[in-house]
Amino acid sequence: MGRYLLRRLLIAIPSVIGISIVLFAVLALAPGDPFGDMATSPDIPPEVREALRVQFGLDDPIPVRYMHWFVAMLHGDWGFSFVSRIDVSRLILERVPTTLAVIGSSQILALLIALPVGIFAAARPYSIFDQLATAFAFIGFSLPTFFTGLLFILLFSIELHWLPFVYRTDIGGSGWPWVWEHVRQAIMPVAVLGLFQGASWTRYVRSAMLDVIRLDYVTTARAKGLSERTVLLKHVVRNALIPVVTLVALQMPAVFGGAIITEQIFRVPGIGSLLINSILANDTPVVMGVTFVFACLVILFNLLADLIYGWLDPRIAYR
């Protein structure tokens, strides 16, 4: 297992480098000076501007600039926010836990929907339950998250007054009421993201189950007299989950995209809303930092998927 993990880590390194090259290329190809905000400001005299250009190495050849930038990123030196005047790394680190909490709980919700529904639908293919599940799955992933979010606000906040639609960080009080308030305001963002993911995963689980359920070893398990429940849960599900994990890992970028939208709708103070606000405020260092963090998170989750893969399928773990 250790060697497998090490190999996976080594494979992840070129991805990080590749993504950083793409990011830097976008920045370098962009017309105008990304730090032009500072350079054109009349408050800054020309010699200071020159000194800044030299300090940031803006006149160096592009590969040199890339190396400087990449080394600085690795050191955690991500620059200084133009708008809030604090270090980008501090700004981002403050907000990462919120994003991870929202994404994490919505993924758990998605699994709680997709696994039982997908397994049950595959156990009786073309039954009424299966057809209903398929129809709802289609509706679920055809509803874009921004529209579901607005619908939820309209229904649960404006019509029914059940849930707050603005995420607050300054909730007072303590004990259970405080916890309850936090849970209450997290329900809608998590549900929007979780239902969307759950809908597409249901289809994956169902089709993967149907592929495995036809195999001979399943017939053997049934012939041994095992109960249908044991056959499905112990024999079929584990093998069916292998392709599902791959597909889920491929969906990770889309999950983060969904998180950005959800955070923006419900004003959740995570890195997604930080990204949007920084873009609207022309805060280049923060935009670059957040994009890089998103890239690293995608790679991290892919790594995690590889680990789960190794656990589900022992054949590949020790190869």
Added chain:
Amino acid sequence: MAGSTRVLPTAETEAAKAPAAAGTALAAPVAPGALAVAVPRRRVSPGLDAWRRFRRHRLALASTVILALIIVTVVLGPLWWNVPINDIDFAATLTGPSWHHPFGTDDLGQDLLARVLYGGRISLAVGLTAMLVAVFVGTVVGALAGISRGWLDAGLMWLTDLFLSLPQLPLLLLIIYLFRDALKAVVGAEVGVFVLIVTVIGGFRWMPVARLVRAQFFSLREKEFVEAARALGASPWRQVVHHMLPNALGPVIVAGTIEVAAAIIAESTLSFLGLGFPPDIPSWGRLLYDAKDNLDVAPHWALFPGAAIFLTVLTLNFMGDGLRDTLDPRKVM
């Protein structure tokens, strides 16, 4: 034993469907009176056969009809409902649906039906063009990787995997943020934003097509008919364009259909975040963006464009599903 009967429905229904699909082609011309005479069997072209298979998928068929209606309404609708999209009327702001304004009005009193129709043109145009970009890039990359062995294939696949693991939405936003003003200055606001959005969305969604085409080419290039073409001295270009590409088209069409839906969602997302089209070009996403702050007083403002996006994407997804069943030769219907 009780368990094994559960598998059977799948096997049975598929077995039952198989002769049915073939039967429609074979049994159709056999009319009672014509039995005695040896009627030459009617030829069924691949296109007609595909249509017959597609017709069996009821949801896909219904979706095609609805989608066609949406397209016709959006394309021809403004000719009939010729209220200008930017006709400001402060006497009727934020009014709900009425005979005068079937979809209601927004905060400037602009007619929402006209704006939704106009937005549909934008959204569908973006979806189709971005799909064409994605399919073109994907086919070129996939075909190149599929016919070449060694470093070119490995390099292109590394690139594909890299693009698959990029965080797409943040990068889309970053690129639009960095390039928007420059492009606007060169070709004007409307064309500039359109070109940028289409290129960027297409440029980040070609990977599934590339993988599909490569996989198809891997099996096609070993097939006898390609080998025969090669033996007859066909150039690699001719082998690819005349023999392999047409046979790899099925999955590409399916992916293209889904791609249109994804591109429409991507454009709406950008506009919804305020980074897509400007307010004077109301795409469906832009309408939602403008509507979201008035949700409590004017829910109709968000509901109509939102429903339009949902319906278009849903029908496209169903169509893609139907086409997958139709065009996948391995699948017996």
